[in-house]
Amino acid sequence: MSKVLYTEDMYLKEFSAKVEEIQDETQVFLDQTAFYPKSGGVDCDKGVLIRKSDKKEFAVVFTGKSKGRIYHQIAEPGLKKGDEVIGRLDWKRRHELMRYHTAAHVLSGIFFNEGNVKVTGNDLEIGKGRIDFNFPNFNREIVENFVEKANEIIKQNFPVKITYISREELDNDPSLTKLAMGLPKSITKVRIVDIGIDKQPDGGCHVKNLGEIGEIQITSIKNKGKNNRRLYFTLV
Numbered sequence: 001m002s003k004v005l006y007t008e009d010m011y012l013k014e015f016s017a018k019v020e021e022i023q024d025e026t027q028v029f030l031d032q033t034a035f036y037p038k039s040g041g042v043d044c045d046k047g048v049l050i051r052k053s054d055k056k057e058f059a060v061v062f063t064g065k066s067k068g069r070i071y072h073q074i075a076e077p078g079l080k081k082g083d084e085v086i087g088r089l090d091w092k093r094r095h096e097l098m099r100y101h102t103a104a105h106v107l108s109g110i111f112f113n114e115g116n117v118k119v120t121g122n123d124l125e126i127g128k129g130r131i132d133f134n135f136p137n138f139n140r141e142i143v144e145n146f147v148e149k150a151n152e153i154i155k156q157n158f159p160v161k162i163t164y165i166s167r168e169e170l171d172n173d174p175s176l177t178k179l180a181m182g183l184p185k186s187i188t189k190v191r192i193v194d195i196g197i198d199k200q201p202d203g204g205c206h207v208k209n210l211g212e213i214g215e216i217q218i219t220s221i222k223n224k225g226k227n228n229r230r231l232y233f234t235l236v
């Protein structure tokens with residue numbers, strides 16, 4: 001079973017690990033990892049695995065999940081079970097993904113608090129973000145105003161707090177029911193990402209302070225059915 005390191009330390013850029021298993025020659029499973037797999041609408045980490053014995057580097061071109069376990073897709077075969085490696089993240093990439101992820105939480109918080117508008121999904125990649133939301137009486141100006149408010153919140157540079165609560169506490173906290181519904185009952189300890197204006201169960205990576213996000217700029221807003229809209233944005 002591989003230990004997930006990024007939930008405890010989202011700024012961990014390098015770590016030691018042992019190869020536990022290889023599938024199809026290039027899918028590498030480690031005993032522990034700081035690589036975030038593509039999930040929850042957030043793109044994955046890339047980087048390198050460096051074999052300790054000869055310092056040979058294996059590029060990680062994709063990180064994914066297979067049956068609940070994280071695997072590292074390497075560009076060429078060569079690693080073997082039992083190999084000791086150093087995993088090093090492409091930090092520029094990861095930090096950008098964290099900025100987009102936290103920005104999506106800020107938007108989700110503002111949309112909900114200011115207009116009772118629910119964000120129903122997101123897709124966060126390098127250089128671009130997208131959130132889907134349900135807004136029956138859609139009004140472009142209101143959305144532009146939400147984004148302006150989000151940028152004001154970001155400027156206040158609130159810290160991002162990670163806490164853990166029990167399943168019972170989650171089910172009994174009305175402010176968290178927004179996402180509690182989709183969470184499998186089997187999860188008993190829930191990681192909460194709290195950015196002040198928004199609090200939600202989340203297993204992903206975020207910046208330490210909102211100021212790291214930068215500024216949200218709207219790229220476009222598109223129709224996606226009667227009440228559903230998509231907001232595309234970039235960070236500068």
Ligand SMILES: [Zn+2]
Nearest residue numbers: 101105202204
């Ligand atoms: Zn999230």
